[in-house]
Amino acid sequence: MAPAAPTLLLMLLLASLAPGQRQRRPPALESLFEKIKIQENFDLQQFSGKWFLVGVASKCDYLREYNHQLEATTMVVSASEGKSLAISTFRKLDGVCWEIKQQYHSTKAQGRFLLTSRSSNVDVVVGETDYSSYAILYYQKLRKISIKLFGRSVRVSDAIVGKFEQRITEMNMSEDFTYYFPTYGESWLSCCSVQRGLSSSAPWDTGNVPSNFYIHVWN
Secondary structure, X not given: OOXXXXXXXXXXXXXXXXXXXHHOOOOOOOOOHHHOOOOOOOOHHHHOEEEEEEEEEOOOHHHHHHHHHOOOEEEEEEEOOXXXXXXXXXXXXXXXXXXXXXXXXXXXXXXXXXXXXXXXXXXXXXXXXXXXXXXXXXXXXXXXXXXEEEEOOOOOOHHHHHHHHHHHHHOOOOHHHEEEXXXXXXXXXXXXXXXXXXXXXXXXXXXXXXXXXXXXXXX
């Protein structure tokens, strides 16, 4: 039988601790995403309309490998149920226009949204926008953060690019993970975004895309 003295000593030491001390745990570190400042007094109606994707910062392995295949991309935003956003993203692929429809659900925080998925949800934050020329959005999935710069036109000023790159630095990323989209194709995408055509399956695996994710192809 093991000596009783060590066991008794351990019990006395535990008993000498105050209840709060025994239960105390180190506080969880606040994630970088939670520190992001949301656009003050975010106005959904002003944010609606057409946006061009200018740049993205992400540590995504796929993007790092295939960034040379980036195509001009545009996003059309409209107010949906409540304070949610209905998003249609248009992208050229193999000479045709692909439309991706998504729903950004509103949350308790104005300017913060949730994109639901069968695998894992995506948190979306409108970090900064002047509504008329640029918007910086943050996306977090599985604690991995991506930052996107949108413009009302395919080109934005150097000052806006500087703001975007400052935000990238704040998220502990560098220019090695920053990619800018081609500036051609504005007129083509403008035409693409108002056409209507045949619904089709996507040429990539959609098994992990959000459950409210729809794809249409316009010829």
